[in-house]
Amino acid sequence: MKTSKLASFAIILWIVSAAVFGWFFIKGNTAAVEGQRNAIMLQPAERELVLMEMRGLLGSTQGILAGLDKKDMAEVAQAARASGMGSAADVNPALMAKLPMSFKELGMSVHRAMDEIAQDAASGKPAADILNKLSNTLSSCVACHAAWQLKSE
Numbered sequence: 001m002k003t004s005k006l007a008s009f010a011i012i013l014w015i016v017s018a019a020v021f022g023w024f025f026i027k028g029n030t031a032a033v034e035g036q037r038n039a040i041m042l043q044p045a046e047r048e049l050v051l052m053e054m055r056g057l058l059g060s061t062q063g064i065l066a067g068l069d070k071k072d073m074a075e076v077a078q079a080a081r082a083s084g085m086g087s088a089a090d091v092n093p094a095l096m097a098k099l100p101m102s103f104k105e106l107g108m109s110v111h112r113a114m115d116e117i118a119q120d121a122a123s124g125k126p127a128a129d130i131l132n133k134l135s136n137t138l139s140s141c142v143a144c145h146a147a148w149q150l151k152s153e
């Protein structure tokens with residue numbers, strides 16, 4: 001009897017923890033601020049990590065355009081691959097829980113698009129197609145920047 005009560009308690013505790021974690025995973029650690037954009041609250045080091053990833057995205061965009069301009073598809077592939085899913089794989093769970101679901105989805109769609117651009121360049125797709133995909137991908141950068149900012153806790 002006693003052990004089954006303990007077991008029920010453990011299960012309820014587990015469900016509550018899972019629900020709290022799930023709530024954070026979807027909502028993230030956010031705050032409304034003045035102006036148009038919502039703020040995501042991060043530790044200074046976490047904010048710096050996300051911003052570093054952002055500078056990587058800008059570097060990849062520059063590399064893709066430079067490669068297309070020179071018709072150097074190896075450079076295009078290399079620049080795009082640097083911001084592919086592989087570059088996002090090592091983000092820790094605590095940080096992931098602070099990022100809202102819509103932010104994660106937009107972010108992952110950009111990393112996936114970078115992998116697709118790398119593949120297209122490696123398989124000899126026409127430059128115009130790659131330029132078109134990059135242009136569509138940049139709309140996601142613009143949309144996310146219009147919606148969110150990062151603040152240090």
Ligand code: HEC
Binds near residue numbers: 058104141145
């Ligand atoms: C999922 C959302 C999201 C996407 C997608 C996204 N960004 Fe960002 N980016 C942000 C946020 C939020 C900031 C911080 C803005 C602030 O706090 O004012 C930022 C900041 C930056 C910065 C400034 C970095 C620094 O050191 O201050 C650069 C550069 C940047 N992004 C480039 C890009 C490029 C290029 C892309 C697309 C290829 C992109 N970002 C896609 C959310 C995003």
